[in-house]
Amino acid sequence: MTVSGEPRVPRTLTYAEAVNDALHVAMASDPSVICYGLGVDDPKTIFGTTKGLQTRFGDQRVFDMPTAEAAMTGVAIGAALGGMRPVMVHQRLDFFLLAMDQLVNGAAKWHYMFGGQRSVPITIRLILGRGWGQGPTHSQSLHAWFAHIPGLKVVMPTNPEDAKGLLLASIFDPNPVLFLEHRWLHNTMGSVPEGDYRIPLGKARQLREGDAVTIVSMSYMTVEALHAVDHLRQSDVHCDLLDLRTVSPLDWDAVFASVRRTGRLLVLDTAAETGSIAGEIAARAAIECWTLLKSAPQRIAMPDIPEPTSFGLTRGLHPRAEHIVAAVAALVGKQIGVDELVARRTVPHDVPGDWFKGPF
Amino acid sequence: MTVSGEPRVPRTLTYAEAVNDALHVAMASDPSVICYGLGVDDPKTIFGTTKGLQTRFGDQRVFDMPTAEAAMTGVAIGAALGGMRPVMVHQRLDFFLLAMDQLVNGAAKWHYMFGGQRSVPITIRLILGRGWGQGPTHSQSLHAWFAHIPGLKVVMPTNPEDAKGLLLASIFDPNPVLFLEHRWLHNTMGSVPEGDYRIPLGKARQLREGDAVTIVSMSYMTVEALHAVDHLRQSDVHCDLLDLRTVSPLDWDAVFASVRRTGRLLVLDTAAETGSIAGEIAARAAIECWTLLKSAPQRIAMPDIPEPTSFGLTRGLHPRAEHIVAAVAALVGKQIGVDELVARRTVPHDVPGDWFKGPF
C-alpha cells in the first residue's frame, strides 16, 4: 500500500535510519503527526531515530516531556481525540509500565466503549533492551501483554524496510499501535524504499521457503532464525521462515498455511516463555491444525526469569541460532552440528555487534 | 499444611466470609500482617471481606488510603522489606493497572535483582467484575499478565475453603502474590475449616473424576464447569475436573497426569482468549503430551473484546455450562442436549444469583 505517488527508490539504511525516515515522511505529509517523548530532541535523538525532526518541524510538533509516562500517554490519547496523530517514544519498554492504565483502560477501549464514535490513532514506540548489563528492568519484552488486550495493535519489525513501512502504517492506522524496536536491530542495514512507503499491519513476511519445518518468529529472533535456517540448508533441511512483523493482529492464515505445508512448527519469541505469544501460536496451531501437525509444536523463548545484568549470568541465556538449529534437527530427526555456526560469532555474547559499545 | 495446632472445625461460610476469616486469623497470629486499601474500613468493608478488622486490630494495622494505587503498591513493597506482611485490596482488578511498574519492576524482581537477599511478602487482592453493567473497565481478568512475569504468584480460588486456605498461604508466602477473587463467587457457600488453615500454593484440586476429558479451570469458570460435568454424567460422560486454584506456579503435574488418563483436554478461562492462560495450558499440553492427546486441545474463554455494559450486549457473551457441555460432547463425539441445563437457570444472564442487586 503506497499512498503518495513519490518514487520509491531503495537505499541502504540502518534500522534506526529507517525509523527516522518514516517519521520524517509522516510528519512532512501530515501536519497532524506530532512526536514526543523523553529525549526526542536531545543530542542522541533516541539512537538517531528522531534526528532532525525538531529542526524541521518545530518544537510545537516535536518535543521533550516531563518524566511522566502515565499522563503523557493520556495526553497522546486526548491529542488523538482532538485530531492529532501522536507518536510517542520510550527508550525502554520497561518505563512504559507506568502507563498501563492509560493504555489499557483508555486507548485500547475508547473506540469500543463509546460505541465506535472516536478512534485513538496513537503510535507508541518502545525499545527492547538486551545484554550488556541492561538487566532486569531494561530488557523486558512484554508484547504478550499488549496482544492480550483487545483494541491494541502490536508491531515488531525485524529489518529496516519493515521498520519504515510498518511505522508509517502504524502512524496512519486509526487504532492505538505499540511499535516495538529491538535495540539489537538499530544498526542492522537494509534496503529501504523512499517516500510514503507503507506495509499493511497484520501480514507476516515469508523470509525463507522450505517444507521441513515452519519457523514463526518476530523482531530480533528473526535474525537468529535466519542464521539457523541458512545453516540448516547446508544439511538439506529447508525451513519456512515467517517473520510475523505484526504480533496483533496476527497473521494466522500465513501461519496455518505454512503448517499445512510443513506439518511441523517451531515458534520463537523474545519474551519469557510462560504466557508468551509463542505459546499462543503453539496453542492455536494445535487447536486449529491438529490433523496437519506431524509432531508436537515447539517453542523457544527466554527462560522464565528476569534478565540479570552480569556478563557471566547472561552467557548462554538468550536463545540463539544454534538452539533453533537443534530444535529443528530434533523435529526432523536429524543430527546437525552447530559448531561452525557458533564459531562464526566473533563478538561477545552480550552485544549485537562491534558497533555496540554501551552503555545502553 | 497447618501451622497452628488449633482445631479445624468446618463451618459453612460464604466465600466473602471465608476471606474475612482468613484475614482475621492472619492478623491475629502475626502482628506484622497489615491490611489496607480503598474502603477496607468503610461500611461496606469490601463486600464484607474486611469486616471487623479495624475494630479488632486498630487503625495502625488496618487503614483506608488515598486514591493512589501506584504509590500504595510501592508502600506495600517497602513495608514488606521492613518486615511487614501487607495485604492490599482493590475493588476491581482494573484499578490496579495503575500500579504495574511497582508490581513488575519492583515487587516481582526485588528478590532476584538483589541476589536473593530480600523477599517481598505482599498479597494483593483483586476483585474481578462481570455482568450487571460492570462494563469495559470493571470486568477485566488479567491473570495472564501476572503469570507472564517471573517472580509473581497468582492465586484464583473458586470455593470458600480454598479462598481461606489459599489466602492464608498467600499472606505467609515470602513472594508477592496476586489473589484474584471473582465477584460472582463472594456469596457462594461452603464448608470452611477454622483456625490457621493453609492450602499450599501451586496445587490444583481435582473436583470431579472421569476419563473422558480433562477439564482445567479456575475461579468462577469452575462453577460453570461443575454444572457441565454433572450434566454430562447423566449422559455417561465422565470428566476429570481440575480446579487450578493457583495459576502461577501452575500445577503442570496434575494437568499432565490427568491428560495422560483422558487423552483429551479442555481449558476454561475467565479472560480474553488470545494470550490467555488457557492458551498457555493448551500449548504446553500439546508440547509435552503430544503422544497422549487423542484430539486437539480445546479452550473456552471470553471473546477478544472488552466487556460491554448493556444487558443486551452481554446476553450470551460469557462462556457457560452449556458451552462446556458442547465442547466436551464434540471432543467425545456425542450429541448431548443442554436444554435442561439452560432451563434450570432462573436468574438473568448478567447476575450470579438473586443476591446480586447491583450496583457493583
Added chain:
Amino acid sequence: MRATTLETSTALEPVLARALLFQMKRIRFVEEEIARRYPEGLMRCPTHLSIGQEAVAAAVGAVLRRDDLAVGTHRAHAHYLGKGGSLRAMLAEIYGKVTGCSRGRGGSMHLIDLDVGFEGSTAIVGNSIPIGVGLALAAQLRGTDQVSCVFVGDGAIEEGVFYEAANFAVVRRLPVVFLCENNLYSVYSPLSVRQPPGRSIHGLAAAVGLATDHGDGNDVDEVYVKTAAAVGRVRAGEGPCFLEYATYRWREHCGPNYDNDIGYRTEAEYLAWRERDPVMLYERKLVAAGVFTEAGIDVMQVEIEQEVSDAFRFAEDSPFPEPAEAFEHVYC
C-alpha cells in the same frame, strides 16, 4: 462550607440566571427520576448521582462554549447535561440501549456527546485527566481558541496522573480548566484519611503552577462568575487554571439511596448541606429578585418534567443492541 450565598457575586443577566436555574432544576429532576426508577432493575450499571452538586455543572456548562471540550468522571451525568449532552441518549445509555450515547457499551460511567464537545467520561479515577489535557494540546496545536474542561473530584486529585498532567499543562501553557468539585468524600472516605489536614486542594494546585480560584459550589452565581473569569483567561492564552468548588453529594456514592445512617458521615452534616441546596437557594434568590414568579417556576418545572419523561420513555422504548454488536468496533 459557607452559611450564605456570597453577596459579592455579580447579579447575572436574567436570561442567563433563568438558564442556570433551569439547568439545575433539570439535572436535579433527571437524577431524582433515575433514583426513583433505579430499583426497577432496568438501569443495570453502576450509577453515581450528582444530586446536591448541580450548581457547578450548570454554571460551568453555561460558561463553556458549545465547541469547548470536556471530559468527566464516573459521576458525569450533571457535567454531560450541563455541557449540553443529549438527555435521551444519556438515559438510553444507562438503560443499555442501542440508542444510548455509547450504543450501550459504557453505561452511566461512559458518557459522550461529540455534538457538544463532551468527549467522554471514564470510570477509572483520574483516567480522563491527562486525556483532557491532550485535548487542550490538540486545540493549541491547531490554533483554535477552544478550552478543555477536566472535571475532577477531591479524590481524583490524589492520583499521580493529575499531578503529572497538571505539570505538563503548565509547562506548555495549555488551555485547560481543571474543575474540581470537592464534595469531601471519595466513596465513604473522608478527606482526613486521604489528604493532609489543613492543606487546601487549590493551594496544592497553585504550587504545581496552575492559576487557581475557589468558591462556594452551591452558589451558582459565584461558580458562574469565577469560572467565566477563569475560562476567559485560559482562552486568552494565559495558561491553565484550577478551580475548586466546595459542594456535597446528597445520596450514596453509587446507587440511588440515602446512606447517612451507615456511619461514615452524619445526618447533621447532610442536613446542614441540604439547607444550602443550590437549587432551592437560587430559586429563592431569583424569586426574591423578581426574575421569576412562583408561577414561572411551575411552568419551568412542567417543561422539565415533560422533557424528562419523554426521555425516559425514549430510553425504555428503545431496543437493546443485538448481541452480535458486541463484536463490533473493537478495532476501527
Added chain:
Amino acid sequence: MRATTLETSTALEPVLARALLFQMKRIRFVEEEIARRYPEGLMRCPTHLSIGQEAVAAAVGAVLRRDDLAVGTHRAHAHYLGKGGSLRAMLAEIYGKVTGCSRGRGGSMHLIDLDVGFEGSTAIVGNSIPIGVGLALAAQLRGTDQVSCVFVGDGAIEEGVFYEAANFAVVRRLPVVFLCENNLYSVYSPLSVRQPPGRSIHGLAAAVGLATDHGDGNDVDEVYVKTAAAVGRVRAGEGPCFLEYATYRWREHCGPNYDNDIGYRTEAEYLAWRERDPVMLYERKLVAAGVFTEAGIDVMQVEIEQEVSDAFRFAEDSPFPEPAEAFEHVYC
C-alpha cells in the same frame, strides 16, 4: 547557584569535618577511577556517575544512623558509599561478579547493602520513592526511631508516584526524608522543558504538605547542618520532610565522558559549577581553618587510593557467577 560557600554554616567538629572531606574525596576518587577504567569494557552495565555531587551524599550519609534506611536511584554510587555501603561489593557488582552486592544481577543501578540500611536502588525513575515510604511505614508500625531517606533527582519528582507517595507520607506522618538533588538536568533535558519556570521544587513539596528546606548542595557543611536538623525533626516524630540541594553533574548522564560539547548545556555553565567543586571548596576551607594541612590531605588521598585500588582488584579478581545461578532466586 551561589558564588561562595555560605558563611552562615556552623563550623563542624573537626572529626566530623575530616570524615566529610574523606568521604567526598573517596567518592570522587572511586567515580574517577570508574570513569578511567570504564572504556576497558569490563564494567558492562549502564553507569551513572556522581562526580560533582559528592557533598550531598557525604553529608547525608554522615547524618543518617547506620540503622536508618535509604533507597536510591539509577545514580546511586555516592549515596550507597555515603551510607556506608561496601565499596568492594559495589565495584564487584558493577563488574558483574558473584561477590557483587547483588550477586551480579543488578549492576550499577541496583545497589544494596543491608548491613548499613541501604535497602536498594532501582533503575526506573521514581520507582523506589514509595518503597522508601513503605520502609518508613514499617518503622513507624514497629515503633523504631529509624528514618527512611529517599534519594530523588529533579526529574524523579515529575513522576506521579512521587506526589502520591509524598501525600501518603504526610497523611500518616511517616519518618521519611525526601532528599532531592537538583542537578538541573534529567538526562539531557533542562528543567525548562519539564517544569514550570520559576516554580521551585521545594515549594511544590511544601504545598503537598511536607516540611522543607533547601540549600547549596556543593557546600557540605550546609548540607550537613540542614539535613541534621531536618532528620532530627523527622526522627522526633514531626512528620516527613523534603530537602532540596542544588548541585551539578559534571560528566555525561550515563557513562564516563564529559559531554559539554554535544550541545545540551554550555561549557561555561559546567566551568562555573566546577569553580564550585564541593571537594576542592571544602578542602580549601578546612586547610584555611587549620583542620588539615596539605600534607594531611595527601595522607588521606593515599589511604583512599589504597582502598580503592584494593577494591578494584577485588572486583576484577572475583569470579563471575556461574550461568546456572541465573535461574536461582526467582522465587523465594
